[in-house]
Amino acid sequence: MNIKDFREVAADYRVIFFDSYGVLRNHRGMIPGARETIESLRQAGKTIRVLTNNAARSQEGAARRLASLGLPGFAPEEIITSGMMARQYLEEKAPGGRAAYLGTEDAAEYIVQAKLQPISISDLDLDDIDDISAMVFLDDEGYDWNTDINKTINLLRKKSIPAIVANSDKLYPVAKNDVAVATGGLARVVESILGRRFIHFGKPDTQMFNYAFTSIQEEGDFLRRDVLMVGDTLHTDILGGNKFGIHTALVLSGNTPRNSALREIESTGVIPDHICSSIGHE
Template identity: 55%
Template sequence: MTTQKFSAISAPYKAILLDSYGVLRNHRGLIPGVVETVERLRKEGKVIRVLTNNAARSPEAAAKNLVKYGLHGIPAEEIITSGATTRHFLTHKIQAGKVAYLGTPQSAEYIFSAGLEAVAVADVDMARLDEIKAVAFLDDEGYDMNHDLNKLINLLRRCQVPVVVANTDLLYPVSANDVALATGSIARLAEYVLGRRFVSFGKPASQMFQFAIDSMAGQAPDLTPADILMVGDTLHTDILGGNTFGVSTALVLSGNTQPETAELEIRSSGILPDFVCSSIGD
């Protein structure tokens, strides 16, 4: 497997879509060279968007978090979160009522901003399930894995309501070598047990990519998929999503996909990035 320099990879494209964790930062902090790369992309006239499956933060909070790590060049309006696409769905599909959610109180802001009432699964009154109009898987934390997940399964056995998954990631890193189950894994387990299919947002689903293109229309009205490069560290979300949407893809080895296993993972998954590079900082 041959890796290439990101500066050479990105040169022909008008727009760059960047995953956040694993591309801009990782467990060690900001990835070396990221600040300089973002500045270079700006000088070259590239349009930048950050696409993150993290539904725990609003775009404003995500931008502040990047500033905390030392990256000041990404404003909130350039960040597309899976929570924002979930909010769009809830706004148009659920007119009123309560949405039961798994996640932190902060992640429930997407429900409130859709004009709905959010109630944590732990607080749902099982005797009044007629009040629940939808269920949302929002964040990896904020609930008891045993008690709340079992309660959710029983809730969904009794309620035929829309279920949305804001974060389709299966794992998230907790240290340099260890991972934990992410929201997408919990949702898949529930789908399997219940024999149902939920509405999924976040990469690899196409909604985030379409949101990104729509948001860039003012800066680049003639933009086509051929002008766009998606950069990510995960084959099954970033690269698969970009490939499916028809944009070029670059896998970086600075996050979830490790240099020593990357070639094997590409071969075994059949998900082929157009490019592979060490990081966007090289």
């Protein structure tokens, strides 16, 4: 396995798309050396975007979160979240009224932006659902897993409404060797129980890549060959970048451990153009 220095890889591209968790930050905070790398890229005139499947925060909230971890300087418009993609769908497809959600109150801001009235599933009366126009899976926090997941299932059994998954990640790392169930994993359990397919947003779907690619045209005349997608997860970041036709770099600082990276690449058939230990230093 040929592991390359990230800064040497990035030098060949004009635009860098970063995943957030596992690439810029992790359960301990900022990835060591990430700040210096971002500063170096900006000084070299690189255009940067963060593409995250985390729908728990708005663009402004995500920028503040990165700053609080020691990564200042990200403008909200440099951050593209899966929640933004879900908001676009709700704006076009939801007929108004209320949208029930699983997640935090902060994450429900995406529903407010879509001109719908958010109601937490925990506050919903299942005998008063006539004006519920959508069910949105936003985050894995902010509700009682013992009662509110059952309530979600019963809502979707009682009323035929679109179910939107704003974060398609099934797992996320919470320690060096441990993971937790993410929103996408929870949604897949509910899908299996109901025998339904929900509407999923986030990588590897091309919608986020299209949005990011369109946004960078405001800063220059870029081609796809100018862009590098950097991520820690094969089936979201790397697969999504490959499908969109841009080069990809897998970093071993998050979901894909060094000791199993080659095996996972061979077994999935998802092949990154580059492999790096991290964007910073170990």
